[in-house]
Amino acid sequence: MSSQAPMIEMRNVDKRFGSVIAISDISMKVHRGEVMCLLGDNGAGKSTLIKTLSGVHKPSNGELLVDGKPADYQSPSDALDAGIATVFQDLAMIPLMSITRNFFMGREPTVGWGPFKRVDWKYADRVAMEEMGKIGIDVRDPSQPVGTLSGGERQCVAIARAVYFGAKVLILDEPTSALGVKQASVVLRYIAKARADGLAVIFITHNVHHAYPVADAFTLLKRGSSLGTFRKDEVSREEVLNMMAGGAELESLDAELSEFQRNEQHDDEITEGSLPASAAHGPQSSGARLATGY
Known part of the structure; x- marks a missing residue:
């Protein structure tokens, strides 16, 4: 584990909605070049936790730190500007739009100035192809609709987009839940690559068999509370499964x-x-x- 300050850390974080306690007293930290798997069954509080990390919700109590400094995000855009990128299950993609348009949505590269400014689609196509090629996905035509890609490939487009635009912390919300074995392996390989590139990755899932091969540590949630954080060399796959289920x-x-x-x-x-x-x-x-x- 790195001796540097964690890239992202939660200290005794609570989130309440009126009288409902969604998450209670959660502490967790993730370093650069580390994959933290956040495990829990449906209703364990995973969604609330990642929305708190990504700026959608503000903690009711506790402290959130990024790179050792307190973070007080007012919106998801504030978290994104700080390098915290979240890839939600719905991917925020438009199936009928091209790979390139989805890759650069809202951040299109331009050329020219003033009234003559226009989107540089030639450059955008080249970047989209190169970034997808880096993760082993051969895009023959970046103008093809993103809906023609497999589920695993669409996940990789969303992840590659986040990394390209400077993500330091990558939060993945159930990226393999609706994928077959082959497609899930594509996503898991890219998670391992993101770790090798020095990103801090938070991988949310309820599938221990997907989590265990790529994880460095596990934080287990049950009914909004943490059962603890465990390093991979401290627990077996079966022990993680028993604690979770x-x-x-x-x-x-x-x-x-x-x-x-x-x-x-x-x-x-x-x-x-x-x-x-x-x-x-x-x-x-x-x-x-x-x-x-x-």
């Missing part, structure tokens, strides 16, 4: 299913034992009568 709940479920199966077998044995011999051997008896002519 709740080992006690899984053991209870196994016991209930076993009991149900035993009761079902017992009922079948009683039913078979109560049938008369003629009924129990109905097909054979019927066959015998037909053979003898009775």
Whole structure:
């Protein structure tokens, strides 16, 4: 782990909506060149936490620090200006627009001046192709609609866009949740590349099998509270899965299913034992009568 100040840190952060406590007493820090996986089931508070990190919500209590300095963001644009880029599940992309237009949306490069200023689409196309090529995605025509790309490729467009525009902290909201194995592997490889490039990555997911290969540390959430932060060399995949899903709940479920199966077998044995011999051997008896002519 780096001896420098964390790139982003939360200290005892709460977020309340009226009387509802969405997250409570959350502490977490992520250094440069590190992937922090934020794990939790649905309703654990993951969405509220990333919106607090990205400037959508202001903490009710606690402190948020970026590069060792207190951060008081008034909007997501303030967080983005500080280098905190969030890629949400919906990707904020327009499927019918080209790859290039989605890549530079709102930040189009221009040439000329005054009334003669115009978008330099030739330069934009070249940059989009080069940035996608860096992560191993060969874009033959950057003018093709982004909706023609696979789910994993669209995720990579959104991530590459954030990195190109100077992200220091990359927050990924369930980037592999709707992807197949091959597409998810594309996204996971790019997460590893972002870490190698020195970014601090916060990878939000409920899939331990996607998280474990790329993570350096895990923060587990349950019902808005933190179960703790663990380094990868401190916990196994199975231990992370048990903490996240709740080992006690899984053991209870196994016991209930076993009991149900035993009761079902017992009922079948009683039913078979109560049938008369003629009924129990109905097909054979019927066959015998037909053979003898009775």
